[in-house]
Amino acid sequence: MQPTDKVRRFYDAMPCERPGRITLSTPWLERCAAPGPPPIRAGARALVAGCGTGSEAMDLRRLGMEVVGIDISARSIERARALSDEVTWIHGDLQHLDQHDALGPFDLVLCHAVADYVPDSAALLRGMADTLTPHGLILLSTNTPHHPRQRLLDAWRALGGENEWHSTDEERARLDGLGDVLGPHSGIGNLRTMTDDIVRMDLFPPLAHHRSAEQWCALAADVGLHLRGDRHIRDLVLAHPDPSVFGGLPLTTISTVAQALVAPPSSMLLFAREPAPVLALSGESQLVTTASVPVGAIPPAEGPWDESRSLHMVDSGVTRELRLTTLGLEMLRLCDGRHTLGDLGERLKVDWRQVEGELIRMLYADLLHPVGALTP
Numbered sequence: 001m002q003p004t005d006k007v008r009r010f011y012d013a014m015p016c017e018r019p020g021r022i023t024l025s026t027p028w029l030e031r032c033a034a035p036g037p038p039p040i041r042a043g044a045r046a047l048v049a050g051c052g053t054g055s056e057a058m059d060l061r062r063l064g065m066e067v068v069g070i071d072i073s074a075r076s077i078e079r080a081r082a083l084s085d086e087v088t089w090i091h092g093d094l095q096h097l098d099q100h101d102a103l104g105p106f107d108l109v110l111c112h113a114v115a116d117y118v119p120d121s122a123a124l125l126r127g128m129a130d131t132l133t134p135h136g137l138i139l140l141s142t143n144t145p146h147h148p149r150q151r152l153l154d155a156w157r158a159l160g161g162e163n164e165w166h167s168t169d170e171e172r173a174r175l176d177g178l179g180d181v182l183g184p185h186s187g188i189g190n191l192r193t194m195t196d197d198i199v200r201m202d203l204f205p206p207l208a209h210h211r212s213a214e215q216w217c218a219l220a221a222d223v224g225l226h227l228r229g230d231r232h233i234r235d236l237v238l239a240h241p242d243p244s245v246f247g248g249l250p251l252t253t254i255s256t257v258a259q260a261l262v263a264p265p266s267s268m269l270l271f272a273r274e275p276a277p278v279l280a281l282s283g284e285s286q287l288v289t290t291a292s293v294p295v296g297a298i299p300p301a302e303g304p305w306d307e308s309r310s311l312h313m314v315d316s317g318v319t320r321e322l323r324l325t326t327l328g329l330e331m332l333r334l335c336d337g338r339h340t341l342g343d344l345g346e347r348l349k350v351d352w353r354q355v356e357g358e359l360i361r362m363l364y365a366d367l368l369h370p371v372g373a374l375t376p
């Protein structure tokens, strides 16, 4: 079976439904767009490339934009169509966007959590570039090879497994054993408590590759695109609109995020057709301090967690050294998949139900301790 058919079959069986995902930072996009018109504004045209069941396209439509959503999964498009007839929904393959070029041009192409599934990255990037207006922007979010899932896959393949989940008893036993070996700090979670559906959806989706931000930039340059802005994502898990959700999150999720602070698992890259300076961006997340880290500056998340681990982040031109705090370490030690934030709240004598987002903010603010500016 061709890789693309695998993806189609997977998303037909399990349409991707993520209502309310926060994927866009309008001020950031507007800064990156200058001096052109902001790509997010009433009347501007957007293509949602890999729209799933339509929530991102609907968000943009609510902002008054003209929106086209395209997805390879017929079932997802069927679900999206039921949401609104004010968006143009297309069942199609992003590797053949030229078959639909009459729909463009677009001021914004949003390709979020999709590119890693598309085997022919060059065709994907070329197709999106060709649909852009002269000032248009492509927002591409991808997982990097630092994504915790990559470590699981490497270990799984070393055991002779495939990047697909058939859920036989033997496979399940092997996965659970692997989880025990990888241990609580793997950033993947407690595999024994995961249902087969979660394993299939979260750990073994039919991804074609995990590329680094540099690799995406090189591929984009080959099709005449210029990097306009980059943001390394550490807060996707946290950017949930409902703060009460955090209370139930297992601490393994926190461990994932803590590791993400050392090696970002996802990147958001903005490309344009016109060359322009890449903007230095910082501190937009509500919950975690983010900084613009030059690609490649972050060491891989290997080795033991202790207070000697440090991370260099460049923020507004200053390189800062950050070290794990005692509380950060305590949190990592608690990350064995059985504890929840509620447990941690108990240890800290805080009732997370009352403080909700505040507790999370406090925990994350304290997870890393800035040691000082290194170089101007």
Ligand SMILES: C[S@@+](CC[C@H](N)C(=O)[O-])C[C@H]1O[C@@H](n2cnc3c(N)ncnc32)[C@H](O)[C@@H]1O
Pocket (backbone or CB within 6 Å): 004, 007, 008, 011, 016, 017, 018, 021, 049, 050, 051, 052, 053, 056, 070, 071, 072, 073, 076, 092, 093, 094, 095, 111, 112, 113, 114, 117, 118
């Ligand atoms: C993880 S979901 C993301 C959906 C949505 N962008 C979001 O973030 O909620 C990945 C989506 O990409 C779609 N997809 C994967 N490969 C594709 C391709 N070659 N052409 C069009 N859509 C594709 C899948 O069908 C699926 O709906």
